Amino acid sequence: MTDLIPEFSWETVFLTPWREDVDLTIWIVATGFLVTTACGLIGHYLLLRRLALVGDAISHSILPGLVAAFAITGTTALWASMLGALVAGLVTVALIELIHRHSRIKPDAAICIVFTTLFALGVAMMSVLEAQGSIHLDADCVLYGEMTWVAIEPPLQIGGWTPVEMPGPVLRLLLLVGVLVAGIAFFYKELLLTSFDPGLARALGMRTQAWHYGLMGGLALVVVSVFESVGAILPVAMLIVPPMFAAELSDRLSIRMVWTVVHAAAAAVLGMHLAVWLNCTAAGAMVVCSSALFVLVWVGGLAVRRLRLRRVMRGGGA
Amino acid sequence: MSGSKKKRISTASGWQMLVLGGLLLLLPTAAQAARISELVDTDFAQRAARFFTFQDASLRDALLGSMLLGGCCGMMGAFLVVRKLALMGDSLSHAVLPGVALGFLWHLSKDPVAIFIGATLAGLLGAGTVQLLRRTTRHQEDAALGFVLAAFFSIGICLFTMIQNLPGSSKSGLDKFMFGQAAALGREDVMLLAVVAVAVTMAVTLLFKEYRVTSFDPGFARSIGLPVQALHYSLMLLLAFAIVSALQAVGIVLVSAMLVIPAAAAYLLTDRLSLMVLLGAAFGVMAAASGAFFSFAGSNLPTGPFMVLSAAAIFAAAFLFAPRHGWLTRWWRERCQAARVRRENLLKAMYHALEQCSFITEQISVRELAERRRQTLEEMHAALRELERHGLVTVAADRSVVSFTPAGWQRACEIVRNHRLWELYLTRSAQYAADHVHDDAESVEHLLSEATVMQLEKQLNYARRDPHGKLIPGLADIQRGARVTPRDTEAGGML
Numbered sequence: 001m002t003d004l005i006p007e008f009s010w011e012t013v014f015l016t017p018w019r020e021d022v023d024l025t026i027w028i029v030a031t032g033f034l035v036t037t038a039c040g041l042i043g044h045y046l047l048l049r050r051l052a053l054v055g056d057a058i059s060h061s062i063l064p065g066l067v068a069a070f071a072i073t074g075t076t077a078l079w080a081s082m083l084g085a086l087v088a089g090l091v092t093v094a095l096i097e098l099i100h101r102h103s104r105i106k107p108d109a110a111i112c113i114v115f116t117t118l119f120a121l122g123v124a125m126m127s128v129l130e131a132q133g134s135i136h137l138d139a140d141c142v143l144y145g146e147m148t149w150v151a152i153e154p155p156l157q158i159g160g161w162t163p164v165e166m167p168g169p170v171l172r173l174l175l176l177v178g179v180l181v182a183g184i185a186f187f188y189k190e191l192l193l194t195s196f197d198p199g200l201a202r203a204l205g206m207r208t209q210a211w212h213y214g215l216m217g218g219l220a221l222v223v224v225s226v227f228e229s230v231g232a233i234l235p236v237a238m239l240i241v242p243p244m245f246a247a248e249l250s251d252r253l254s255i256r257m258v259w260t261v262v263h264a265a266a267a268a269v270l271g272m273h274l275a276v277w278l279n280c281t282a283a284g285a286m287v288v289c290s291s292a293l294f295v296l297v298w299v300g301g302l303a304v305r306r307l308r309l310r311r312v313m314r315g316g317g318a
Numbered sequence: 319m320s321g322s323k324k325k326r327i328s329t330a331s332g333w334q335m336l337v338l339g340g341l342l343l344l345l346p347t348a349a350q351a352a353r354i355s356e357l358v359d360t361d362f363a364q365r366a367a368r369f370f371t372f373q374d375a376s377l378r379d380a381l382l383g384s385m386l387l388g389g390c391c392g393m394m395g396a397f398l399v400v401r402k403l404a405l406m407g408d409s410l411s412h413a414v415l416p417g418v419a420l421g422f423l424w425h426l427s428k429d430p431v432a433i434f435i436g437a438t439l440a441g442l443l444g445a446g447t448v449q450l451l452r453r454t455t456r457h458q459e460d461a462a463l464g465f466v467l468a469a470f471f472s473i474g475i476c477l478f479t480m481i482q483n484l485p486g487s488s489k490s491g492l493d494k495f496m497f498g499q500a501a502a503l504g505r506e507d508v509m510l511l512a513v514v515a516v517a518v519t520m521a522v523t524l525l526f527k528e529y530r531v532t533s534f535d536p537g538f539a540r541s542i543g544l545p546v547q548a549l550h551y552s553l554m555l556l557l558a559f560a561i562v563s564a565l566q567a568v569g570i571v572l573v574s575a576m577l578v579i580p581a582a583a584a585y586l587l588t589d590r591l592s593l594m595v596l597l598g599a600a601f602g603v604m605a606a607a608s609g610a611f612f613s614f615a616g617s618n619l620p621t622g623p624f625m626v627l628s629a630a631a632i633f634a635a636a637f638l639f640a641p642r643h644g645w646l647t648r649w650w651r652e653r654c655q656a657a658r659v660r661r662e663n664l665l666k667a668m669y670h671a672l673e674q675c676s677f678i679t680e681q682i683s684v685r686e687l688a689e690r691r692r693q694t695l696e697e698m699h700a701a702l703r704e705l706e707r708h709g710l711v712t713v714a715a716d717r718s719v720v721s722f723t724p725a726g727w728q729r730a731c732e733i734v735r736n737h738r739l740w741e742l743y744l745t746r747s748a749q750y751a752a753d754h755v756h757d758d759a760e761s762v763e764h765l766l767s768e769a770t771v772m773q774l775e776k777q778l779n780y781a782r783r784d785p786h787g788k789l790i791p792g793l794a795d796i797q798r799g800a801r802v803t804p805r806d807t808e809a810g811g812m813l
Contacts, residue, residue, distance in 0.1 A: 005480075052460040053405050056467070060571075102645045103637055109404040109582050113633060116408075116575030120626035123497055123572075127619045143496060143571075144475045233412070233571065234475070237468030244461055280479040287472030294465070302454055 006279060013277040025272065027151035027167055032268035032286045034173035035226045039235055040242030040260035041180050042222050044253065045215055047243045048195040053108075056236035057115035058216070059223040061092040063122030063142065063232055066224075071129060078172075082224055089220035092118060093213075119232070145231035147282040169228055176225045183218065184257070191215070192253055230283040237287040241294050242267075248297045263293060376501070377614065380567070383503040384606040384621070386511040387564040388576065390518050392602025394560040395581030396595040397553060401533050406448070408574035409463040410554075411561045413444030415474025415570055418495055419481060426484075430510045434562050441558030444470055445551070498569030498622030500610045507566055514563045518556050522595065529553060530591050567606070569622035579629040580605055583636040586643045605629035657704075659764050664701055665710060665730040666737070666763075667691050668722065673788075681719040731791040732771075736763040738784035739774045745785045746778065752785040 017025040046055050065088025069080040092114055099110040123142070153167040166174075184191065194201045194211040201208050223235050230238065242263045246256035270293075271286025278285065398407050417440025421433035444466045451462035503511075522529070532539040532549050540546050557577075564573045580601035584594045609625025616624075638646045667690050671682045688698040702720055705711045710726030713719075722730060740759040744750040750758075766774075775781075784790055 047457075047461055050458050050460050052458075052464040053408070056408070056464060099637065102648075103586060103643055105582055105585065106399075106402050106404070108402050109399050109578055109585075112404040112408055112574055112578045113582055113630070116572055116579070116626055117630040120572055120575060120623035120630070122623075123620060124623035124627060127497075127623070128616065131616065131619060144479070233471060234468070236464055237472055240461055240464035241468055244455075244457055244465060247457065248455070274476075278476060278480055279483050280476040284472045284475035284479065287468060288476055291465070291469035291472065295469075298451075298455060 029268045029272050031229050033264050034177050036238045036264035038177050038222050039238035043239035043243045045195050052240050055239040057111050059232050059235040061115045061118035062088045064118050067122050067125045085224040142232050144281045145229045145283045147229045150229045241290045245294045248301050379508045380500040380503050381610050383508045383511050384500045384567050384610040385603045386515045388602035388606025389599040390515045390560045390563050391576040392580040392598035393595050394557050395577040396598040399581040399585050404578045405463050407577040409467040410441050410444050411573035412467045413470035414441045416440050419477035430507050437562040438558045445554040496569050497620040498567050500567040500621040511563050514559050567621050572622040572626050575626040579633050583633040586636040586640040601632050662733050666733050669730040669734050681721045731795050733763050735791045736766045738790045741784050
């Protein structure tokens with residue numbers, strides 16, 4: 001047991017990473033921050049539409065798409081895995097619809113059936129290919145990603161010219177967050193209305209179904225982009241927990257978005273230090289910190305409300 | 319942090335690193351696999367033969383354990399499916415991970431009992447957290463479930479990687495908890511599984527009535543004084559048992575599939591909860607056994623995915639071919655129904671044609687019929703051929719005229735009678751206007767049963783004429799067959 005939790009020292013946990021491995025530390029924190037921000041921003045809409053677990057489903061079910069793309073094209077190029085994942089995402093949505101519409105299975109069970117089956121298919125394909133020795137994919141990566149590895153990748157190069165001195169995946173994540181922020185800022189009104197009051201949106205002549213599929217497409221894009229760094233299971237945490245944290249602090253969506261970003265930054269930094277201290281996976285540690293932050297505001301909020309209630313009661317009695 | 323990854327660093331892209339990681343991951347797998355496959359290192363057929371002859375003791379254990387867990391999960395899954403708690407199963411199955419890790423840490427070995435206790439406690443803590451979140455925040459059920467899944471799983475993942483980095487721990491056993499390896503089931507595990515299976519079965523049998531009523535009508539259950547909340551928690555406890563029992567062979571990530579998929583297949587096949595529980599258990603056993611087989615025959619691949627894929631195949635079969643709720647069977651039934659309606663409409667058109675010429679003749683010209691039905695001659699010939707095949711009409715050799723067979727005449731009379739009786743019923747009893755009743759009768763005429771028709775006739779005092787003044791064919795006309803026809807009009811005219 002004593003081996004498990006290394007001795008805590010302020011020096012090694014908080015100062016060394018910034019003194020010695022500054023580059024690595026910065027890129028790990030940046031990756032965590034960008035991943036959590038991207039997931040958190042789109043997660044708000046999932047939470048508002050009560051689709052939180054659809055995010056879970058899609059992040060699981062892209063696995064067979066990734067494996068199939070790799071097996072067919074034989075490359076690990078981004079376009080191939082993106083294509084495979086998008087196809088898998090579409091198949092997921094279509095299958096859920098099919099089962100839900102043409103049988104009496106309830107939607108929750110339909111979601112569960114489809115994504116677990118597709119995930120099983122992905123793992124089975126992976127292990128068969130592995131047993132044949134043709135390719136090797138990492139089961140650990142599926143479970144919790146490879147954030148540390150992502151951070152030490154070489155920078156993106158275009159014909160020998162390096163546009164920015166940052167690891168390729170970090171740049172891609174930065175682009176993703178940029179696209180998301182731009183998209184949300186541009187369509188803020190529409191997304192807000194279709195999420196909060198689909199009935200009114202329809203009455204105003206908006207195509208709510210199209211917006212729904214657009215959002216699902218965005219979700220698939222996010223989940224595929226973060227797969228490399230956090231795997232297939234942890235994205236659900238990053239999709240759900242930051243918006244839940246923000247929802248405890250504000251009722252306005254725009255302010256909640258700002259809180260998400262703050263939360264992402266805090267979770268990334270704290271998670272990195274936790275990972276250094278406990279010598280565990282960075283992605284997992286960031287989610288632990290993110291959850292802990294939520295628990296903090298949750299319990300804090302409860303305590304504040306209780307205190308306020310007591311003060312009111314006392315005032316009423318006097 | 320770089321110390322947390324003891325893998326070789328390469329400068330390749332992320333995917334190539336996954337490849338490297340996969341290689342490293344294979345090492346413990348291979349070590350584990352050697353235990354069973356040292357006897358058998360041959361081709362698929364020989365492995366299959368070995369599987370079915372039950373030669374290996376360890377293989378027998380693996381198979382027995384898989385079947386026990388399949389039954390356990392299928393049984394509990396039935397309750398999850400009818401209570402719409404499928405995603406709760408998913409959440410809890412992820413939430414047990416920290417419990418597994420802590421149970422492992424107890425003795426730093428894969429002690430089944432410690433892991434069982436740790437995982438059950440973690441599962442219950444997860445279920446309690448979901449309830450607490452629901453009660454104290456505005457968040458919806460899905461968010462609460464997602465939070466529990468995420469938070470617990472990430473804690474588990476952290477513990478997991480910390481254990482992997484411990485010097486000298488036998489971590490190979492723990493790896494199996496992710497994607498499952500039935501071959502890793504030992505004698506002790508199977509004993510524990512058997513105890514769990516018996517306990518779950520007994521609890522479900524004893525409390526079946528209570529679970530049934532709380533599942534379908536919690537309000538009623540509360541009103542007759544059942545402790546609904548306590549029953550819910552006891553069900554969660556049993557669920558945690560089922561999940562923990564399945565961990566070894568199915569793996570954490572896929573346990574929810576073994577809970578939901580066999581039960582969902584059973585849900586498509588029956589409307590009775592008791593039968594559904596039994597069928598769910600049976601499907602679970604089948605899926606688990608075939609998953610264990612494929613995993614063994616394919617040189618110890620992870621068992622979980624193959625069990626889930628077998629279960630999915632069973633579900634797909636039920637989804638397509640279930641007698642009442644199957645997609646294809648329903649499609650086929652609707653097709654047959656539509657074809658019958660088409661046939662009956664044509665018979666009715668023939669009757670109308672005969673009626674128009676006061677039943678002087680028994681033969682109807684195909685051309686006239688085609689005009690009446692607004693179809694081309696070819697279409698009409700095809701439709702008549704179908705009627706001929708069913709023995710309802712006879713078409714003349716030159717295919718220009720057609721006449722009823724006795725059976726066809728009977729059916730045509732019945733349909734016309736149904737149509738007109740229904741029109742009459744609507745105008746007399748439901749106060750419809752006479753010009754509004756046709757469309758309704760057009761669809762109902764194909765559905766009225768003999769008993770309903772008799773009741774209608776009685777209620778309408780055996781009326782002879784419909785609201786438009788046309789004659790309603792009576793029992794006598796229907797039984798007389800195609801030979802005699804005109805009497806109706808004469809008799810009707812006299813009335």
